[in-house]
Amino acid sequence: NAGVTQTPKFRVLKTGQSMTLLCAQDMNHEYMYWYRQDPGMGLRLIHYSVGEGTTAKGEVPDGYNVSRLKKQNFLLGLESAAPSQTSVYFCASTEGWGAFFGQGTRLTVV
């Protein structure tokens, strides 16, 4: 069972570059989330989606955009990367009773 899969696993970007992180889940979950994990800050919610075609802002949405065109996919975009966006990004999906997480994407912006 694949569960939640994130691509890529690692990426180095230059300041100002753009990129898209892909999250795919095969559990038919309605809810999907993007978090960033920083030392001492825990997991902070960037954006989330409660179903196909819907998205909502989380705690730290600035500098990020998301799309949920298909139920199984949740994309996180950085239009113009900044060093402050250096972090580990986690995607998760759930039906409300505990989330399943991807393996994380380590992003470094130089």
Next chain:
Amino acid sequence: AQRVTQPEKLLSVFKGAPVELKCNYSYSGSPELFWYVQYSRQRLQLLLRHISRESIKGFTADLNKGETSFHLKKPFAQEEDSAMYYCALSTTGGFKTIFGAGTRLFVKA
């Protein structure tokens, strides 16, 4: 606004000692509370949820609505319990899940 507070960044105990990881929350509705664990080089995984009132790997957690707490406890810590532990709160319906800052548990031999 919803908030989850884990006051301890690091907790170090000896093997066989009791352990308690603290979690306090703020939410005006009826919360769903969870504990997640992240072992070294592994993805986050659900440890337990308050609604199930279960014991997983010897850990238990009781929801205290009066104190708005959901502390995680284990009577006898094992070295393999060393990990990062996150307390999380889901809003009604599970729409939005937020996490605390996490507590790193280190169990010494």
